[in-house]
Amino acid sequence: MTSPPAEPHRVVIVGAGFGGLEAAFGLAGAPVRITLIDRRNHHLFQPLLYQVATASLATSEIAWPIRYLLRDRPDVTTLFANVNGVDAAAKRVLLDDGDAVAYDTLILATGARHAYFGHDEWEPFAPGLKTLEDATTLRRRILVAFERAERETDPERRAALLTFVIIGAGPTGVEMAGTIADLAKDTLPPDFRNIDTRKARVVLIEAGPRVLAGFPDDLSAYAHASLESIGVEVVLDKPVTECTADGVVFGGNRLEAKTIVWAAGVRASRAAEWLGAPADRAHRVQVLPDMTIPGHPDIFAVGDTTTIADPHGKPVPGIAPAAKQEGRYVAALIKARLSGGTLPPFRYKHAGSLAQIGKRKAVIDFGWLKLRGNLAWWIWGIAHIYFLIGLRHRLSVALSWLWIHARDQRAARLITQGSSKVTQ
Numbered sequence: 001m002t003s004p005p006a007e008p009h010r011v012v013i014v015g016a017g018f019g020g021l022e023a024a025f026g027l028a029g030a031p032v033r034i035t036l037i038d039r040r041n042h043h044l045f046q047p048l049l050y051q052v053a054t055a056s057l058a059t060s061e062i063a064w065p066i067r068y069l070l071r072d073r074p075d076v077t078t079l080f081a082n083v084n085g086v087d088a089a090a091k092r093v094l095l096d097d098g099d100a101v102a103y104d105t106l107i108l109a110t111g112a113r114h115a116y117f118g119h120d121e122w123e124p125f126a127p128g129l130k131t132l133e134d135a136t137t138l139r140r141r142i143l144v145a146f147e148r149a150e151r152e153t154d155p156e157r158r159a160a161l162l163t164f165v166i167i168g169a170g171p172t173g174v175e176m177a178g179t180i181a182d183l184a185k186d187t188l189p190p191d192f193r194n195i196d197t198r199k200a201r202v203v204l205i206e207a208g209p210r211v212l213a214g215f216p217d218d219l220s221a222y223a224h225a226s227l228e229s230i231g232v233e234v235v236l237d238k239p240v241t242e243c244t245a246d247g248v249v250f251g252g253n254r255l256e257a258k259t260i261v262w263a264a265g266v267r268a269s270r271a272a273e274w275l276g277a278p279a280d281r282a283h284r285v286q287v288l289p290d291m292t293i294p295g296h297p298d299i300f301a302v303g304d305t306t307t308i309a310d311p312h313g314k315p316v317p318g319i320a321p322a323a324k325q326e327g328r329y330v331a332a333l334i335k336a337r338l339s340g341g342t343l344p345p346f347r348y349k350h351a352g353s354l355a356q357i358g359k360r361k362a363v364i365d366f367g368w369l370k371l372r373g374n375l376a377w378w379i380w381g382i383a384h385i386y387f388l389i390g391l392r393h394r395l396s397v398a399l400s401w402l403w404i405h406a407r408d409q410r411a412a413r414l415i416t417q418g419s420s421k422v423t424q
């Protein structure tokens with residue numbers, strides 16, 4: 001009598017961001033059946049989100065339907081669903097509509113969102129940037145501010161409409177500030193009749209002592225000077241203590257501003273909470289050296305929702321290459337386990353840090369080599385185009401950038417989600 005064929009090992013991956021997708025790619029050819037669950041139907045290239053928010057790129061240039069990316073993988077089933085818990089005892093992932101998905105091995109790759117340091121009431125006035133919806137909301141606010149300023153006759157109200165505050169001077173804050181300044185100074189001036197968009201104020205406020213704190217001092221100083229050279233006002237050592245619909249308060253001063261962007265602080269997904277796992281202050285799961293969750297050898301967590309030390313004892317940064325390396329490692333470890341082996345602990349390799357400052361400048365820290373200025377900007381651009389998926393997206397983004405570079409035109413200046421009656 002022949003026994004029925006063994007059921008393939010069931011791997012469930014929650015999250016099709018950089019970490020989850022890389023794990024799915026890495027498991028190609030393994031004797032497993034994969035279910036990939038995401039509450040969005042697209043994989044998003046977050047490093048270029050700020051370019052959607054500033055009308056430089058269209059949403060479809062930085063996102064891909066997850067099903068499309070895995071269309072050649074019959075071993076992967078994609079589910080469009082929101083996970084809201086894990087029943088580790090029954091080995092099931094719980095969905096918010098009451099359904100459940102069984103697993104033998106689970107990979108949590110659910111990322112992070114922005115955090116308001118205990119001031120969630122600020123979010124409506126100072127939206128952050130994490131999803132395509134966030135980016136189009138910000139794009140709308142920025143463009144509507146210029147439109148309303150064009151019709152505003154009161155000088156104070158007009159000044160508030162033309163003041164853009166960015167809170168947090170990490171890479172996202174610096175990139176947003178530089179690009180809004182470019183938009184106001186280079187792209188928009190010929191289009192308006194009643195206002196001079198070059199007079200718009202872009203104010204970057206940072207609680208710490210320097211911009212791009214993760215970069216070496218000299219690159220940080222260069223970024224600061226470059227921002228000022230394109231008209232960005234940089235305020236350091238001043239935590240924001242209030243955000244309202246009319247502006248911000250920092251260092252005891254009130255600044256009237258109708259557009260505020262939040263680029264400070266992140267909070268991990270609820271993965272740690274789902275499992276009662278140890279977590280740091282940003283709610284990141286403290287995973288073991290093999291990326292499993294303590295007490296759960298069959299549950300891995302990767303990417304921004306985790307914290308783990310690099311070989312020098314420093315926390316692995318919350319960046320795309322780290323999430324990809326972790327996803328790749330976990331896939332290799334699952335394969336090794338299925339053939340009765342194992343792997344040494346995960347070791348993070350840092351390739352470098354990059355940030356753009358306005359249209360033609362960037363800073364790059366490879367550790368062994370530091371670059372700044374125009375050359376760094378070209379390398380930044382080529383690296384980002386290289387990491388996009390597919391020839392069509394690469395060509396489209398390259399063309400959009402060349403157009404901005406040569407003509408200062410930003411094709412994605414569309415106000416969507418409402419008519420002129422909708423206020424900010």
Ligand SMILES: Cc1cc2nc3c(=O)[nH]c(=O)nc-3n(C[C@H](O)[C@H](O)[C@H](O)COP(=O)(O)OP(=O)(O)OC[C@H]3O[C@@H](n4cnc5c(N)ncnc54)[C@H](O)[C@@H]3O)c2cc1C
Pocket residue numbers: 014015016017018019020037038039040042043044045046047048049050081082083084109110111112129130171172269302303304305318319320321323354
């Ligand atoms: C504005 C911005 C700029 C950035 N710039 C850079 C940069 O220049 N360079 C760089 O290297 N990194 C950058 N990063 C960081 C980088 O994008 C992250 O480190 C990376 O996306 C982390 O990958 P991840 O897989 O952990 O999470 P994500 O890529 O965030 O993916 C998480 C996925 O999980 C899904 N998900 C979450 N919760 C659930 C749930 N409950 N149920 C179902 N699905 C769920 C989400 O929809 C998402 O698809 C930037 C991030 C942002 C926000």
